[in-house]
Amino acid sequence: MKKLMEMNHVKKSFDGNEVLKDISLSVEEGEVVSIIGPSGSGKSTLLRCATLLETMDAGDLIYLGEKAAKDENGKTVYVKNNELKRIQQQFGLVFQNFNLFPHYSVLKNITDAPIHVQKREKEEVLFEAKTLIEKMGLSDRADYYPCQLSGGQQQRVSIARALAMKPKILFFDEPTSALDPELTGEILKVIKELAREKMTMVIVTHEMNFAKDVSNRMIFMDQGVIVEETTPEQMFQSENQRTREFLGQYHNLG
Amino acid sequence: MSLQVMLSQLSAGMVTTILIFVLTLLFSLPLGLIISFGRMSENFLIRNIAKIYISIMRGTPLMLQLLVVYFGPYYIFGISISSSYRAYAVIIAFSINYAAYFAEIYRGGIESMPDGQYEAAKVLGYTKNQTFFKIILPQVVKRILPSVTNEVITLVKDTSLAFSIAYAEMFTIAKSIAASQKSMIPFVAAAIFYYVFNFFVASLMEFWEKKMSYYR
Numbered sequence: 001m002k003k004l005m006e007m008n009h010v011k012k013s014f015d016g017n018e019v020l021k022d023i024s025l026s027v028e029e030g031e032v033v034s035i036i037g038p039s040g041s042g043k044s045t046l047l048r049c050a051t052l053l054e055t056m057d058a059g060d061l062i063y064l065g066e067k068a069a070k071d072e073n074g075k076t077v078y079v080k081n082n083e084l085k086r087i088q089q090q091f092g093l094v095f096q097n098f099n100l101f102p103h104y105s106v107l108k109n110i111t112d113a114p115i116h117v118q119k120r121e122k123e124e125v126l127f128e129a130k131t132l133i134e135k136m137g138l139s140d141r142a143d144y145y146p147c148q149l150s151g152g153q154q155q156r157v158s159i160a161r162a163l164a165m166k167p168k169i170l171f172f173d174e175p176t177s178a179l180d181p182e183l184t185g186e187i188l189k190v191i192k193e194l195a196r197e198k199m200t201m202v203i204v205t206h207e208m209n210f211a212k213d214v215s216n217r218m219i220f221m222d223q224g225v226i227v228e229e230t231t232p233e234q235m236f237q238s239e240n241q242r243t244r245e246f247l248g249q250y251h252n253l254g
Numbered sequence: 255m256s257l258q259v260m261l262s263q264l265s266a267g268m269v270t271t272i273l274i275f276v277l278t279l280l281f282s283l284p285l286g287l288i289i290s291f292g293r294m295s296e297n298f299l300i301r302n303i304a305k306i307y308i309s310i311m312r313g314t315p316l317m318l319q320l321l322v323v324y325f326g327p328y329y330i331f332g333i334s335i336s337s338s339y340r341a342y343a344v345i346i347a348f349s350i351n352y353a354a355y356f357a358e359i360y361r362g363g364i365e366s367m368p369d370g371q372y373e374a375a376k377v378l379g380y381t382k383n384q385t386f387f388k389i390i391l392p393q394v395v396k397r398i399l400p401s402v403t404n405e406v407i408t409l410v411k412d413t414s415l416a417f418s419i420a421y422a423e424m425f426t427i428a429k430s431i432a433a434s435q436k437s438m439i440p441f442v443a444a445a446i447f448y449y450v451f452n453f454f455v456a457s458l459m460e461f462w463e464k465k466m467s468y469y470r
């Protein structure tokens with residue numbers, strides 16, 4: 001198995017408040033990893049460090065064996081910007097609140113970066129975007145603007161936008177938390193479909209049934225540490241006090 | 255003086271007024287953007303220079319600034335002022351003054367942009383320049399359009415301040431004809447002109463705002 005991403009001994013503080021305390025995590029090709037944990041436990045911060053939106057204080061960050069950041073005497077040193085830009089092409093991120101570009105149509109949201117960042121052939125990008133739009137069930141919405149779409153449709157556009165960059169690994173930060181309950185299903189379905197296609201994904205979620213279904217591995221985080229990391233089956237039968245307490249809040253486990 | 259002669263003199267002034275208006279916008283809009291960057295700079299010195307600049311430009315009368323720009327070279331440096339400098343002085347004074355107002359409008363617009371837009375752009379690999387010009391600025395323009403409209407309408411009326419250095423724009427001419435002919439007609443004509451000009455400008459801005467309303 002090929003290791004796509006690796007984080008070693010990552011630490012991160014915000015003004016003296018240590019949010020990530022020595023986190024290590026690695027993701028292999030084709031794997032789906034879910035991260036669960038109470039709010040404030042550092043899940044978003046972990047994803048933001050992995051996607052270079054936040055700088056780590058200590059630890060390594062490695063994509064496909066290529067170091068984006070390396071720990072030197074307990075302090076993270078990042079590689080040069082042009083190298084980071086290249087490494088950045090390996091991953092995508094789907095935000096909780098979509099962060100679509102409101103002034104771009106659905107099609108332009110999806111195609112603009114592949115054309116103007118990756119400098120790929122316009123025809124090819126447009127063709128692939130059409131396929132993605134179809135796959136997301138948005139064929140009749142290509143020329144719409146984000147404000148004309150439901151939350152679920154917007155999130156599907158943002159997933160398509162991330163996929164259009166052909167990332168090796170896709171991160172999701174609570175992709176359904178901003179959606180009305182009746183709309184979460186359509187997003188979870190899309191992610192499950194991606195899992196079937198062996199897309200490598202790391203998903204922060206509060207949807208326990210979904211996490212159980214879709215993941216190969218689950219990580220339970222609390223107060224900046226990984227409390228438990230195991231298969232979904234074992235996670236839900238955990239003997240760990242904190243894990244049990246946390247999972248106990250979700251009564252709808254089927 | 256016949257009405258015809260009066261109007262033809264006034265119309266020369268109109269053209270000058272429109273020219274002041276257009277040139278001031280042409281220079282002050284981009285200059286304002288640069289000053290707003292300075293105002294938001296992480297560099298303490300640059301940020302505070304921009305801050306003081308804006309504060310002075312907004313805190314003193316435009317007419318006074320115009321006089322300083324016009325007479326300053328002579329009083330401060332002893333450079334004799336040629337009459338052609340009058341036109342430059344008007345454009346310089348108006349541009350640096352309006353740039354200060356625009357800078358604050360831009361800053362308000364830029365700071366109101368949610369972080370998520372920058373983060374989405376960063377994860378997609380856009381460069382800083384691409385992010386600003388493709389993602390941020392178009393949205394900022396939409397947000398600030400109503401405030402810009404206010405400034406632009408004020409500018410139409412402010413062009414008349416050029417009379418203070420006797421620059422021959424609409425208002426200066428109207429005033430001198432009115433005095434020499436002992437007639438109210440030039441003032442009435444001037445009023446109509448400014449009103450129609452502003453009506454036109456306001457309609458244009460409204461049209462633009464409508465055009466931008468395809469998204470929220």
Ligand SMILES: Nc1ncnc2c1ncn2[C@@H]1O[C@H](COP(=O)(O)OP(=O)(O)O)[C@@H](O)[C@H]1O
Nearest residue numbers: 014015019037038039040041042043044045046
């Ligand atoms: N930019 C920031 N500045 C200061 N504190 C932050 C910042 N981002 C996150 N935090 C703090 O870090 C902790 C973990 O936050 P987060 O990673 O968002 O947790 P989660 O996603 O698990 O809810 C919280 O206490 C939060 O207040």
Ligand SMILES: [Mg+2]
Nearest residue numbers: 043044045174
């Ligand atoms: Mg979070």
